Amino acid sequence: MVFAVLLVAIFAFFVIDAAFRPAYDWPAVGKYLFDRRISMAALVTIELTVFSMVIAIILGVILAVMRLSPNPVVKAVAWFYLWIFRGTPVYVQLTIWGLISLIYTSIDIGLPFMTPWISFSTNAALNTFTLAVIGLALNEAAYMAEIVRAGLLSVDKGQEEASVALGMSWSQTMTRVILPQSMRVIIPPTGNEVISMLKTTSLVTAVPFSLELFTRSRDISAETFNPIPLLIVASIWYLFFTSILMVGQYFLEKRFSRGVGDRQTDKSDPAAPTTGAITGVVPVVGAGQPTVVLPPKTDAPGTTGDGGAR
Numbered sequence: 001m002v003f004a005v006l007l008v009a010i011f012a013f014f015v016i017d018a019a020f021r022p023a024y025d026w027p028a029v030g031k032y033l034f035d036r037r038i039s040m041a042a043l044v045t046i047e048l049t050v051f052s053m054v055i056a057i058i059l060g061v062i063l064a065v066m067r068l069s070p071n072p073v074v075k076a077v078a079w080f081y082l083w084i085f086r087g088t089p090v091y092v093q094l095t096i097w098g099l100i101s102l103i104y105t106s107i108d109i110g111l112p113f114m115t116p117w118i119s120f121s122t123n124a125a126l127n128t129f130t131l132a133v134i135g136l137a138l139n140e141a142a143y144m145a146e147i148v149r150a151g152l153l154s155v156d157k158g159q160e161e162a163s164v165a166l167g168m169s170w171s172q173t174m175t176r177v178i179l180p181q182s183m184r185v186i187i188p189p190t191g192n193e194v195i196s197m198l199k200t201t202s203l204v205t206a207v208p209f210s211l212e213l214f215t216r217s218r219d220i221s222a223e224t225f226n227p228i229p230l231l232i233v234a235s236i237w238y239l240f241f242t243s244i245l246m247v248g249q250y251f252l253e254k255r256f257s258r259g260v261g262d263r264q265t266d267k268s269d270p271a272a273p274t275t276g277a278i279t280g281v282v283p284v285v286g287a288g289q290p291t292v293v294l295p296p297k298t299d300a301p302g303t304t305g306d307g308g309a310r
Helices: 002-020 026-033 036-067 072-087 090-098 128-153 157-165 170-206 213-224 227-256
Strands: 106-109 118-121 280-282 291-293
Touching (some): 170 227, 213 227
Antiparallel strands (some): 280 291
């Protein structure tokens, strides 16, 4: 109780101190919170998050299936992809994507070692927004692949065997049996990855792309020479979006966790049977007395089932 009161007192002190500290400049926070430049940057941040996650999820599913493939070449290619993109910082990857036009000056379509049929300048074909989406999606796909793989492996192998026995095709087995059951395992970490992606968009300045929320607020603060209120503004928008995503994640988890644990036996109940044997009184038709069904006896070591010595 004393510790709880102490925590409340510390929190109240922090709030009161923040409310009257001039450096936070709350009037400036209110001025720029709904500024058109900030709201447009917040929309761009959502677009980056959605496009990147959609591509990452699709590519992650493909990589997860490749990791589970019995073909060693396919499995090795997927492992190499994960090794590269999980082993290097995302900021470095985004910087390289920003310099992609120096590596590949043009995008050529045609047969190798022959004159290309169609050729595009890399700068003309890929703008900074597209490069930011590609960089974020390719990095995130490596993590989504492991999440999807873990979800698929969580489903008992007997489920697939039963589906095959019922005459289901591979696609029917995956869409109707395996994936619905694995979603209970996939959704919680995927929700965390979406929230993480929302915040990782602040790194696309390495591309460089400067129209997302953090970079836009930083540019405005460079004009006003007052960075702290703009940082608070960006933080409020991030908190608003992450709160919505957390609520959505909660309802998705609840939706795909239906029926889990509904049939579990209460082990604390002394009346619950401890064996799989059927016990009780079963009436026999045509007989004067009911038949009592008893559980099988556990034989002592060194004896047979009929009680005789070995």
